[in-house]
Amino acid sequence: MTLSTSSVADRLGVHVRAAGPGADPAVLLGLALRRNPRRAQLLVSRVLGKHVPTDPRLVRAGGLLLGGLAADVLDGREPRALPVDLLHAAVRGEPGAAITLGLTAGASRSALDALVLGYAETATALGHTVAEALTADYLHSTRRPVPGIASAGGFSEEHSHATDHLLLPADPALLRGGRPLVLVDDELSTGRTVLNTITALHAVAPRERYVVATLVDARPAGSSLVAEVAALGARLDVVALCRAAVDLPDDVLARADAVRAGVAPEPPTPTRAPREPDSRVVLDLPDGLPDGGRHGFLAAHHAALDAALPALARSLGVRPGERTLVLGTEELMALPLRLAQTLADAGCTVLFSTTSRSPAVVVDEPGYALRTGITFPAHDDPADGPGPRFAYNLGGPGSFDHVVVVVDPPADTPALRAGLLPALAPLTRRTTLVITP
The missing domain is CATH 3.40.50 (Rossmann fold)
Structure with a gap:
């Protein structure tokens, strides 16, 4: 059986459309099917450098642009206008566009001292680049415990293939204090992971300000994320390069099972002769x-x-x-x-x-x-x-x-x-x- 993007979208009933200002999700994202019983669709970013080999100047520029939006909201300014046409051109591989986009993005240090937290595994470089734009301290979550370094907290990513995240700062004081926390992820879908993170951290190191910076804000209409953080006694702002609506049928998981059943099963990992690098x-x-x-x-x-x-x-x-x-x-x-x-x-x-x-x-x-x-x-x-x-x-x-x-x-x-x-x-x-x- 062969599948195209349209056949996957049609059989799953999954459709992604623009839901606000910013970049076009049809340019920034592709659609694939997960092998995961908890979630059917995989939104494949063309600017993240995770699932698609990408010009590294585009990947870094995307993070710098996102850092600029975070700086604006931290400092109470109107969000800057994104160079959407240039970003689209860079994603499409037009000559010179990624270079120009990187020069346009630049650094955007906030007047506020913030801590940036990135999510493993997909957003570790994105979070680092947002921190670079802000000239801020940075920590990313990890799924790898390290002997001798005590966990300063943890949370779960409920839809993920690997759900448990640890926070392992060498200096536990990094997470303490009242400075704003900027949480960086490649995609904001339901908001549950962000809420799990804020709830866990707020219990041990409360603060007044949180910002979520994401490539794609795909929260459903009526999302209660901001209100739920407000109920903890804190303010949450969300900034994104792209706002998307992901339309899902109620039976999307069953549909995904049916589509996967028509595709060749995942082959066993082959046994290969060991090889040294050149x-x-x-x-x-x-x-x-x-x-x-x-x-x-x-x-x-x-x-x-x-x-x-x-x-x-x-x-x-x-x-x-x-x-x-x-x-x-x-x-x-x-x-x-x-x-x-x-x-x-x-x-x-x-x-x-x-x-x-x-x-x-x-x-x-x-x-x-x-x-x-x-x-x-x-x-x-x-x-x-x-x-x-x-x-x-x-x-x-x-x-x-x-x-x-x-x-x-x-x-x-x-x-x-x-x-x-x-x-x-x-x-x-x-x-x-x-x-x-």
Whole structure:
């Protein structure tokens, strides 16, 4: 059986339409089908760099634009006008549009000292970029417990394939105090995850202001999220690049089961001969500079990372003219994004994407959001046990000249060499494994 976007939408009865000012959801989003009994549809962002290899300058610019909207609402200004036509042009790949969009986005520091919280796994780089725009402290949730670092809280993401989130700041004081909290996610659907987060944090570290910054605000009409936060004694504002209405029939989960039943089942993860990368690089980060926001990334760290990036990018061995993919791994998105963006700014031909925990239906049909996919076993000894991992839309044999895979030390394992690296081998002429310190 083959599926197209229209057939998936028609059979599911799922339709996405614009619901307010901002970018057009038809440009920013594609539609795919999850392999998840709790939710049928997957809105696939074309600016996030998660499921679609994307120009890293576009991914970063989207986060900077979102940070600007957050700064406006924090400071009580009218939200700035988004460069919608330029954003649409960048998503469509028009020459020079992503570069111009990045220059237009810029930094947007708020007069208020805010803490930014990003959601694992999809919004860790987006949250980091919003924090960069605000020159703010940053923390993202994680699904990986770390020995020696106590949890400062947790919450659940009820519809997710992996539901439990932990907050593991190296300094628990990062979450304390009354400064505004900016929560960043790629998609705001029901608002339950945001409410779960605010409720959990407000019980231990109450504050007066919360802001949700999201690429797509797809809350249903009559959403009570703002009122429910107000009942806690706090104010909530929501800013978004795009406002969408997602029309779902009451029996959407049953419809999804029927559609999945007509698609070839998820194949078992193949057994592959272990493979070493063609080259291996251990990043020489400056002392004290974190590799991301899992345990906190402070306002002063943004400038330190900016200063270090040119040398870090040169160390990766990317050659001009090569078609290069920089591939982050699950929650490790922000540093790979900045490496890819730095290479693109230097004139290299680079796309950015990230592996995922989320199983979804892959169909090679024009217009469908997930055309290809690879499956491989987890390689970081996850606390919730072994399981498959995925990377989408990487194309077929020979799609890239060079793939740069970025992992942190817990993910630099024999399982990586028996899973992801051999799965990537047919897609590229050479592979570089980059390990954060």
